[in-house]
Amino acid sequence: MPDGEQKVAGRNGSSRAYKLCPQCENFSHLSEGHIFCVVCGTKLIEGCPSCSAPIRSPMARFCTACGTKIISSTPPGGGWP
Ligand SMILES: [Zn+2]
Ligand SMILES: [Zn+2]
Numbered sequence: 001m002p003d004g005e006q007k008v009a010g011r012n013g014s015s016r017a018y019k020l021c022p023q024c025e026n027f028s029h030l031s032e033g034h035i036f037c038v039v040c041g042t043k044l045i046e047g048c049p050s051c052s053a054p055i056r057s058p059m060a061r062f063c064t065a066c067g068t069k070i071i072s073s074t075p076p077g078g079g080w081p
Contacts, residue, residue, distance in 0.1 A: 017054040019044035022071050027058040045070060 017030040021037035021044055028034040028044060036043055047054055053065035061071050 017046075017056060018058045018060070019046045020055055020058070020060065020071055021045075025071060030054070 019028045019030055019034060021027065021040065021042050023042035024037060024040045026037050026039045028038070030046060034044060045055070048063035048066060048068055048070060050068035051063060051066045053063055055070065056064060062069055
């Protein structure tokens with residue numbers, strides 16, 4: 001029984017997860033180990049604030065498990081009339 005096949009788990013993307021920046025919507029791969037956003041320095045979100053589910057897509061704005069809004073995109077300066 002070969003022993004060297006455990007380093008790549010979930011090649012179909014099941015183990016992929018991201019961290020998101022709530023400020024500028026930048027994202028980072030969870031495996032990179034970033035804590036703060038490289039663009040604006042805000043602390044990255046690494047899971048749903050409600051149920052702690054991992055973020056599976058860099059485009060995610062809502063939790064896929066419970067529907068909680070992960071990023072509340074409020075445009076800086078307020079572009080609304
Ligand atoms: Zn940012
Ligand atoms: Zn959730």
